[in-house]
């Protein structure tokens with residue numbers, strides 16, 4: 001066979017029927033013109049970590065560029081986020097070890113750091129939305145999201161506990177309650193309790209499909225559950241092999257009163273996001289979790305990938321998959337870039 005002999009007797013125009021998709025890719029202006037998805041600052045929710053005390057701002061080793069902050073710093077960061085146009089923040093506590101117990105009872109303290117943070121941020125930065133996570137893991141001595149009895153995470157008792165916690169969070173000024181525990185029946189119970197206490201306008205963002213995942217590792221360092229957790233969370237989070245089950249969970253959470261749904265982790269689960277958006281057409285969010293953040297940071301620190309480009313590509317992928325917004329530790333950095 002000689003190189004000069006064509007391998008196909010047909011011309012490219014015969015093969016493609018004259019449809020050359022590269023035509024619209026030829027210049028920046030035409031690529032911009034046909035771009036289907038866009039990332040805007042309005043898509044961003046920024047998760048932040050809060051600790052007690054004053055003047056504390058400690059970098060999380062497994063999450064370079066992410067800090068645990070005491071309230072004074074957290075309020076300043078919420079102000080910065082609002083100035084950047086970020087619509088909402090989501091708060092997570094690192095609770096003092098001596099306040100953690102078997103049942104996570106400190107979540108029921110109206111003056112725990114999450115409720116204090118909500119009041120302080122609401123007062124200083126009323127224009128930013130506040131999302132509070134309601135799950136027991138930062139408050140339990142064993143790092144599980146529920147009450148542990150005889151080796152079992154007990155469902156119904158946990159639901160009562162987080163429902164009471166949700167009402168306290170709403171009373172502190174939380175705009176959106178985000179249950180991340182995956183107990184059965186918690187959305188309906190929380191909705192009932194919010195309504196009964198006059199919080200009809202407080203929304204619920206359900207972690208509708210939260211998968212048992214290895215990508216939560218750095219978060220567990222951030223909230224101090226890494227060293228406590230025994231076993232795994234497979235008896236309450238969804239098996240990451242399952243997609244139909246994610247649809248059933250979501251269907252149930254929406255029927256119980258969820259206003260918006262979330263898929264977590266994010267990037268390995270774009271198929272789930274697309275499926276849920278097509279099926280339910282409700283406000284849909286993804287949580288680009290700690291492990292996803294840290295992978296991009298680590299590869300970029302080693303010079304293996306361009307960190308900024310990978311960050312933007314990963315976030316735009318969520319939009320393409322059907323997300324209305326993304327919880328991401330990159331939020332302030334991205335907002336700054338989109339502004340510039």
Ligand code: PBG
Nearest residue numbers: 135137180215216219289290291
């Ligand atoms: C648990 C909770 C988790 C995250 C937020 N809340 C997972 C876990 O520790 O099992 C993970 C967030 C992240 O990885 O960024 N209620």
